[in-house]
Amino acid sequence: MSRRFDTKSVLVIGSGPIVIGQGCEFDYSGTQAVRALIEEGVRVVLVNSNPATIMTDPGLAHATYIEPLTFETCEAILEREHVDGILPTLGGQTALNLAVELAERGTLERLGVRLIGVDLEAIRRAEDRSEFKRLVEEAGYDTPRSGMANSVAEALELLKWLPLPLIVRPSFTLGGSGSGFARTRVELVAAVEQGVRRSPTGQVLLEESIEGWKEFELEVMRDRKGNHAVICSIENFDPMGVHTGDSITVAPVQTLRDREYQLMREAAFDIVDRVGMWGGANVQFALDPATGRMVVIEMNPRVSRSSALASKATGYPIAKIAAKLALGYTLSDLPNDVVGWISAAFEPALDYVVVKIPRWNFEKFHGAADVLGSQMKSVGEVMAVGRTFNEALQKAMRSLESDVCDLAATGCDLGTCISPQEVLARKLSRPNSERLTAIMAACRAGMTTAEIHALTKIDPWFLDNIRAIADYEERLRGLPDPCPPHLLRESKRLGFSDRQLGSIWGKTEEEIAELRARCGIHPTVKMVDTCAGEFEAGTPYYYLTYDDECEVSVGKASLGPVRKVVILGSGPNRVGQGIEFDYCCVHAAMALREMGVKSIMVNCNPETVSTDFDVSDRLYFEPVCYEHVMAIIGKERPDGIICQFGGQTPLNLVHRLQGTGVRVLGTSVDSIDRAEDRKRCSELLAGLGIEHPECAFASSREEAIAAAERLRYPVLLRPPYVLGGRAMELVRDHGELTAALEAALRSSGRGPLMLDKFVDNALEVDVDAVSDGERVVIAGVMEHIEEAGIHSGDSSCVTPPLSLGEEIVAEIEETTARIARALGVLGMVNVQFAVKDERIYCLEINPRASRTVPFVSKATGVAWVKLATRAMLGDRLPVDAVRSGARPFFAVKAPVLPFDKLPEVDSILGPEMRSTGEVMGIGRTFDEAFMKAQLAAGHRIAPRSQVFFSVANRYKREVIFPAKGLHQMGFRLVTTKGMGDVLRSHGIPSRVVPKISSGDREVLNLIGNGSIRLVINMAASRKALEDDKEIRLASNKAKIPCITSVAGLNALVLGLMSIQRGPISVQSLQEYIAALPALGAELP
Amino acid sequence: MSFVDRPRGRLVLADGSQFDGYLVGARTLPVRGELVFNTSMTGYQEVITDPSYAGQILVMTYPQIGNYGVVAGDSEREKIAARALVMRELSPFFSPAPGRDSLENLMSDRGLPGLTGIDTRAVTRCIRSRGAVMAAIGGQTHGYDELLALARSQSFSRGESLVESVSGSPGSTAVAAGGRAAVVDLGMKKSILTRILDLGVSARVFDAAFSAKEVMGGRFDFLVLSNGPGDPADIPRVVAEVRGLIGRIPILGICLGHQVVALALGGRTYKLKFGHRGANQPVIDRGTGRVFITSQNHGYAVAEDIIDAGVSLTYTNANDGTVEGFADDARMIACVQFHPEASPGPRDTSFVFRQFHGLTEGWRDVEAF
Ligand SMILES: Nc1ncnc2c1ncn2[C@@H]1O[C@H](COP(=O)(O)OP(=O)(O)O)[C@@H](O)[C@H]1O
Ligand SMILES: Nc1ncnc2c1ncn2[C@@H]1O[C@H](COP(=O)(O)OP(=O)(O)O)[C@@H](O)[C@H]1O
């Protein structure tokens, strides 16, 4: 590799939709990289299919392609844009794999484009597990003993010298996909069979299992001169055997002696040198605490999930520096952004402890086993900063916003919650999402550290620290009232929240806050400065702790216009609340900056752009919960607080915040309540004469049954105040209702259950709008592809609407505007409608920015959040534009579902949201846009392959036409007898296979062995759906798309036809937007 | 297991500021010393046993200290020279392993008093903005005024006695084939000797009372001047002896040793505002442009005009540009301000020993010729 200052233009490849194993950390890294390259005068072309990202903002890169991340589209982009280089190291494994494909298939050579930062050989050296092992061993380091196998027979042969237990890993897959442990011969055979099928090379690696060893990770920067620095060292709380992405991790390392750490550091440098790359990389190690043997696990020659964490944990902008190193700079050429005058060739020194805890969503995936292993299952994560491990751990725990909010005390008493002993022992020994609380319970139950260690293999230092929390809790319980100040202070230093203390002493959170205030115990603000205070730093990056010195002086609220505003972020990513809300918060900060208003961001999600300290004027890396938000308000004295952009998390706080005197900007708290409280909402709609599904409330089984009968089935059952349709269920008759009630009543707790009359067979429409209280601008109307009843987040949608009549669209827009005016919306609002028989029903009003805002912003070329932010601060909207204008292209949003990662979960869609991410396809026709979205979502349906139809009678007529289309395109249809007959009478041939219920498993085999590439499954009733479950599970396992709605099928057939007509054409977002009519142009 | 039940203690700075915490370790109070901070995140045992901290109260900026206990082999010297250790939290637990003991036991056994529960970041910021400062630590029986008076009773510790207090007893190591080294212990970290022996040589260790004559009489292949505490200007006798050796034997100077050579060459040293102490100091190799992360512990630095003495600068600090090393091939001098022996800290520069050894090979033959 040579100096590459001659690089004038670069293609940056993003990571696509958010999936388990690849989250929004790559929006953070991509955004930083794009900015860094632009700073260097490089022309940046970007490709990413994920519209919810900041990196795809049209104002960021010079040319932004929201196109599927496939070889074909990248090639087409390279043909249009004459770039010199491709930067493949900032878009996760997806980007790296794409770059490899472009190189291997000769595109790069043909077009004279090179990879920067890392070359093909280096990628191979790191990614090919056997080649990597050889490299590590040549360097004189140890790796787990292993062998390769191409078949079960070969695997069994290996057992002769490689004893069980083993870990089986397919070559060339990402995120630990397809890997697993084999403890017995039977498990081994199954794992090898599966692995051989999953690996693109049909090869698996069998490796000595070192479960229970300590696991570590080092984040390394390396430049072209071979200079390096470790930016952050990370220790896994969960030992080997749990994927790092699913492990609680701590930075910096806590339990390594300097000698051990330095050995690891040197090994990391040596390995990175031998692989050879310029930029950021990580190296993972395991250490046997019994013998001190250290082995190298893997190396990623790119910026990773842990790099995002490392970046936030230290304040060192890893992605930015990595991008510059890829251009050929050396570390010493670049300044450290935090301490301007010192160099980037620097290893951050921390004077705090950082804890990351993953966020899982097992409760949404019935059937998913809550067992953690070498494949990642979490959907997000939180990070917390504290002065001790205990404090950081407890802060992280409450950042999760899970049901168990605090490690100690609150809500359910874990000591009784997890018992009896055997359950506890199992929870400890089999890693799972609740292990931390199980450890706490074990401490309370009197288990010794040695006992817990024996079951968990977690380092006793961590366990002892958790025990210290449990012991202190016990001590607090026995204290006289009021608690002596020095002991109260100590509890805060151990990370106890006011809420926890309240539940220990039978007091409210507010009472504890008052008690603290009386004792003069206030949180202090400390800075994250990369250098442990050695140098004066200007970073506006802070956290709260309980110490002597506070590093920010108490602010003064301005009496005049709004000068300083707090923006509350959305916390950890989870199903239903993801990166979209981070996009909104970042845009709000940008809008405030443009208006000359100071912004203060509060968030705890290390994967995000919002937690980059240069996005806002001040960043507080803190849990988005009442106590912490109030503390920040107390320090900063802002003129207002914005709760509209972080999803439901901040919205759930508005009532309490309002009561404390801080000014909640935007829509009034009362209006928020009118929209969210279904009773008040229904009154509002009735008052406006807007039709909406009738609803009823029930606190008991009997009430629910009576209500359902009054409303008449089908009805929709929902717990109060939810996001992402948590625990919502569609019930079609009495039997289904009684079956669903039990779980629903358990999950309610916070209020009565609600029952809605279900609008059957209706079209669903989402509308986003902005209002200044009087004027209303409709941002976008999105027509769903799937019918109402499938959660809006899991349904594909298209804008502008495709099949709704002009009058209906007008009515929807007018109705939205009336609702917005009636509520006095200041900022954004989202309204969901069902359309049936030319009538519209309002399903829901969300008095906040919705999940679709970034998608709509890209589809319309308008930065709606900026407009909304201005409106919230009192600016008038420039126009009153209730009718959205015509647009010369279609934009389709498609969900990305995690069933390939959770193959034991039924993929049938319903009112409970389960997608983890989304993609966007843009095209001049709907068909083209839809197909692009499908490709972007990873659905590749090989031409002329076999398609299986399992369709209930009531849908048979409707699928004839699409079936014919598939047949004409050369697909071969496979059906059961009834469907086969119907098709034959329409002149469509099909291969008839027996029903599974007959006991014949031929279909499952065809799906399993990959002969069938697409499954169409539509069932009439819940019961029939159950029967088909095996088909869906088989398709999950085989990673084959399974279409469950007529509308979805029709759209897919149209899409497939469009690619048959010719290759996909690509166009940049900037080009699309330039073609938009004037309305968009008028707005900021 | 919390320290809230321990007796309270207090740190008072000469400028009057005070910080409250709890007492741990030895109870030899009150103590006074120059207040310095170290930013290493691992290696507290090596740090507190480094004799260069003689006379100083050491503040660790990393907030949890003692997590993995202490092990016999990790001490740089048996005797602890630092006056006291100040921490945000002394970890009440340590990750167990055979042969490990708690840090607090080590402190109590070796007479090192400590304070825990201190806002060490606030103390660090104090030092950073006001520069090095004297301070005192006392327990409940020591009033603020008493401690303030103590902190103010003396300016910075004088070097001569400091070096003497930590300079070890002379001795020799087993004969080795690779050659013979003379090592002057000005308060040497054990690891320096280890690294020298790793070269395959034998070594004779001299204490600070050594003379040039002794060294020349021993027909050594090279001389190493170790690290040590304080201001090099306070040990003029050592400087004078070294002056007598320049050009007559290859000399490797490390840290205080490097400063001594600079003075012997007629250069100057000066006190840094608050020194470099930590494991993350980047230095640039002026020859190759490469950057190394180094371990450092010094309060004084060599002034850049050392080049007037006819040496060339080999290393400079990438952050503040201070002199990190100089050399003169003709006079067989190689000196570094940083610690190539690491312990604790990065071993990026362990090549310094090998490189120096390589240069010294065969010099006698050349001389004879
Ligand atoms: N030999 C092994 N024995 C036990 N656990 C292992 C072994 N190798 C890897 N693991 C576990 O599997 C996880 C994933 O493996 P890794 O090689 O890091 O793959 P990925 O590419 O998914 O990050 C690791 O974080 C570790 O916990
Ligand atoms: N009365 C109804 N009739 C038909 N479908 C409904 C009805 N109410 C809700 N749904 C469906 O359930 C999904 C989730 O309901 P919604 O009220 O939007 O909850 P969330 O707050 O989770 O977005 C909607 O997107 C829609 O598809």
Ligand SMILES: [Mg+2]
């Ligand atoms: Mg890994």
Ligand SMILES: [Mg+2]
């Ligand atoms: Mg909804």
